[in-house]
Amino acid sequence: GNAGCNGGWMDNAFKYVEENGGIDLEQAYPYEARDDSCRYMDYYKGSTLAKFVDVKPRQSEDALKAAVASVGPVSVAIDAAHPSFQLYKSGIYFENACSPTVSDHAVLVVGYGVTSDNYPYWLVKNSWGTSWGMDGYIMMARGYDNMCAIATYASYPLV
Structure with missing residues (x-):
């Protein structure tokens, strides 16, 4: 369970x-x-x-990006154990201590993009309410060796 x-x-x-x-x-x-x-x-x-799909291969940000582009929001498990994540307010989240394989928190990748300064990011919805982050969302660094394990455990439902 x-x-x-x-x-x-x-x-x-x-x-x-x-x-x-x-x-x-x-x-x-x-x-x-x-x-x-x-x-x-x-x-x-x-x-x-109807069923659910695990995004494969695991740890592939390219596979996660393709899934978000083709099916929409994707559930992911991330490493959110760091104070920098818990206290996040705005900007691109980048945490050197984040694990690329260990996760402890489920969130929803709803999109991706690139800032005006050319930094790629994932747009992620958290479950901690709108007082956390940017109205409940975080922009997590994309393309940095699977930052915070964002592409390690990714799946989505087929309804």
Whole structure:
């Protein structure tokens, strides 16, 4: 299973949705940022899941970029254990101490781009609310040896 607020794997969440026949609407089952039992109710089903896809090869930012371009947002697990991540406010996030293989936090890559100064970045939505980062988003360095393991565990649902 997953570990609630102590982390979990997107693939396990996708499997849960698949095995239970759907996922509730956010209005009926909002994110609570706390551990609790799952309480899916078919009445509030917002979507079903046909299957999910792991982005391959792992650790390939090119493969992640192709997935975001072709299917849209992609769930990823990153190394977010650093104070610099937790205290992020704006700009391109670059952390030398980030692991390219170890991750501890799930986020959503919603896009990518290049700044006016020519720095490539991933646009990432966090789950910590709009008071964190740039209204809940972070621009993470792209093309720097899989910074913070952003392309190591990437997957998306097919609905």
